[in-house]
Amino acid sequence: MFTPIFPFLLLHLTILMMVSLSSCFADQPHQEASLPLPFLSPASDHAHLRDLEIDGSVEFDDVRAAGTDFGHLHTSVPSAVVHPKSVADVAKTVRLVFELGQSSNLTIAARGHGHSLQGQAQASGGIVVNMESLKSPGIRVVREGGSAFVEAAGGELWINVLNETLKQGLAPRSWTDYLYLTVGGTLSNAGVSGQAFRHGPQISNVHQLEVVTGRGEVKICSEKENADLFHGVLGGLGQFGIITRARIILEPAPQLVKWIRVLYTDFAAFTRDQEMLISEENTFDYIEGFVIINRTSVLSNWRSSFNPKDPAQASLFESHGKTLFCLEMTKNFNHGDLDSVNQEIDRLMAKLSFIPSTVFMSEVPYVDFLDRVHASEVKLQSQGLWEVPHPWLNLFIPRSKIHHFAREVFGKIITDSSNGPILIYPLNKTRWDGRTSAVTPEEDVFYLVAFLYSASTSPEAPNSVKNIQSLNRRVLRFCKKSGVGMKQYLPHYEVQSEWKAHFGEKWKQFAQRKMTYDPLAILGPGQRIFQKAKPFS
Ligand code: FAD
Numbered sequence: 001m002f003t004p005i006f007p008f009l010l011l012h013l014t015i016l017m018m019v020s021l022s023s024c025f026a027d028q029p030h031q032e033a034s035l036p037l038p039f040l041s042p043a044s045d046h047a048h049l050r051d052l053e054i055d056g057s058v059e060f061d062d063v064r065a066a067g068t069d070f071g072h073l074h075t076s077v078p079s080a081v082v083h084p085k086s087v088a089d090v091a092k093t094v095r096l097v098f099e100l101g102q103s104s105n106l107t108i109a110a111r112g113h114g115h116s117l118q119g120q121a122q123a124s125g126g127i128v129v130n131m132e133s134l135k136s137p138g139i140r141v142v143r144e145g146g147s148a149f150v151e152a153a154g155g156e157l158w159i160n161v162l163n164e165t166l167k168q169g170l171a172p173r174s175w176t177d178y179l180y181l182t183v184g185g186t187l188s189n190a191g192v193s194g195q196a197f198r199h200g201p202q203i204s205n206v207h208q209l210e211v212v213t214g215r216g217e218v219k220i221c222s223e224k225e226n227a228d229l230f231h232g233v234l235g236g237l238g239q240f241g242i243i244t245r246a247r248i249i250l251e252p253a254p255q256l257v258k259w260i261r262v263l264y265t266d267f268a269a270f271t272r273d274q275e276m277l278i279s280e281e282n283t284f285d286y287i288e289g290f291v292i293i294n295r296t297s298v299l300s301n302w303r304s305s306f307n308p309k310d311p312a313q314a315s316l317f318e319s320h321g322k323t324l325f326c327l328e329m330t331k332n333f334n335h336g337d338l339d340s341v342n343q344e345i346d347r348l349m350a351k352l353s354f355i356p357s358t359v360f361m362s363e364v365p366y367v368d369f370l371d372r373v374h375a376s377e378v379k380l381q382s383q384g385l386w387e388v389p390h391p392w393l394n395l396f397i398p399r400s401k402i403h404h405f406a407r408e409v410f411g412k413i414i415t416d417s418s419n420g421p422i423l424i425y426p427l428n429k430t431r432w433d434g435r436t437s438a439v440t441p442e443e444d445v446f447y448l449v450a451f452l453y454s455a456s457t458s459p460e461a462p463n464s465v466k467n468i469q470s471l472n473r474r475v476l477r478f479c480k481k482s483g484v485g486m487k488q489y490l491p492h493y494e495v496q497s498e499w500k501a502h503f504g505e506k507w508k509q510f511a512q513r514k515m516t517y518d519p520l521a522i523l524g525p526g527q528r529i530f531q532k533a534k535p536f537s
Pocket residue numbers: 069070109110111112113114115116117120121122131154155175176177178181182183184185186188189190191192193237238239241242243244490524526527
């Protein structure tokens with residue numbers, strides 16, 4: 001599959017791997033030189049990349065965009081961007097860097113849609129592999145043993161996967177709130193949304209993967225084949241391999257959804273209802289929620305897309321700046337099933353204790369519901385408010401601590417929600433596979449709390465990056481001090497000791513998998529978990 005470029009380097013590879021690994025697992029990033037191999041400068045790195053014979057292309061000049069992301073908080077420009085056309089292109093690229101080993105500076109970051117928040121898909125001075133270029137083998141539905149799956153390239157956007165599967169009346173079961181993210185990007189984290197309480201995160205809905213490991217080998221993996229790699233890659237933050245293809249479980253797609261929002265002022269009632277709903281067998285198909293702090297016009301904003309069930313009552317509702325908790329639910333249905341779905345909704349709603357005058361409802365095609373955030377994106381794009389810094393904070397909070405968290409954070413640390421939505425909804429741990437690399441709190445039920453802020457680039461603005469980051473730090477400090485047992489989702493840490501604490505009992509396995517699948521720590525440098533040893537000079 002490849003031609004050795006430097007046979008003399010290969011001679012040293014085994015020793016070199018051992019040396020590199022010792023640096024990977026040191027508590028702090030390790031800088032020591034080791035073997036007397038000739039140092040290859042970035043210029044010679046470039047020369048090797050120029051010699052790389054691939055179906056796609058290697059870009060050296062137009063590389064700046066690959067050094068940024070949706071977060072707009074970190075910038076690190078790569079040396080080159082590889083645009084692969086085939087899996088072999090990805091494998092050849094990784095294999096080249098693997099063979100060069102410690103004699104080169106190069107690392108490799110797979111980049112999906114670049115919607116990371118803290119530079120996770122970046123590779124400073126290294127290679128960014130633009131996964132969206134890899135279109136082969138296209139998106140196709142496969143049927144096997146009575147089940148249906150969709151196969152898609154790792155760089156495919158979820159919106160494209162949805163549009164293609166809908167042609168056959170099918171759709172994946174588990175989603176993210178936003179669909180302009182890639183299959184490989186969300187599977188490297190977890191992929192959570194309001195369906196996850198029942199179907200688990202997206203990583204619980206994968207049947208098979210094709211992966212290029214950090215050694216440049218192409219591996220097929222699943223529950224039955226190369227299972228350790230399969231579980232490692234799911235939620236693996238891009239550390240063990242590059243997902244080039246995924247086979248994802250499908251279900252019959254509904255045609256329409258009833259989309260409902262109701263409000264609470266009592267947090268205990270809100271969470272009691274959320275937890276009751278996610279524990280029921282016959283329940284809503286999607287359950288989320290969000291917090292509204294110190295805002296007045298929120299209900300009038302909804303009226304453009306949601307009708308209040310009782311307009312006269314709803315117009316009398318005044319929040320008086322109170323903190324409100326909005327429960328958001330959907331029920332799927334098909335044309336002709338309206339009466340039965342309405343009855344089912346009435347049955348479920350009768351069990352809830354929301355404020356009666358705050359029922360808002362809408363009926364939309366399934367695809368419009370799943371793609372709902374894109375409409376906001378288009379609007380924000382037109383106002384120049386999409387390409388701004390996003391100092392987001394995503395946390396998993398155990399159920400037993402969510403009340404303490406809410407008491408201390410909502411209204412005290414976070415005094416209004418005007419900087420962006422604050423999501424809060426419970427998830428069932430039983431739907432997560434403990435063998436994957438994803439990290440969740442200990443308890444059976446935990447909450448996703450997501451502070452999805454947009455910041456101003458002006459340092460003077462109240463919502464400056466600095467001010468919002470300081471709020472985030474206060475929330476994190478509170479979690480640490482009060483022993484909430486929180487785990488970060490889309491985690492970001494600067495030093496390895498923090499990563500060890502994040503992974504807890506899973507760290508040993510995570511480090512072992514790194515040693516097995518990416519022994520030179522070539523992949524995923526932007527996560528800052530492991531560091532490739534520096535070249536000898
Ligand atoms: P990138 O940012 O390009 O990459 C993310 C990480 O995965 C990097 O470390 C990268 O190196 C690695 N990676 C990328 N592709 C591959 C691959 N093929 N193989 C191996 N590693 C790879 N997340 C949720 O769970 N639920 C949500 O509802 C949700 N909503 C979001 C809404 C918006 C507007 C945004 C910006 C993000 C949202 N996210 C959500 C977070 C999102 O899932 C992550 O940021 C995800 O990493 C972005 O996907 P991406 O394709 O842009 O990946």
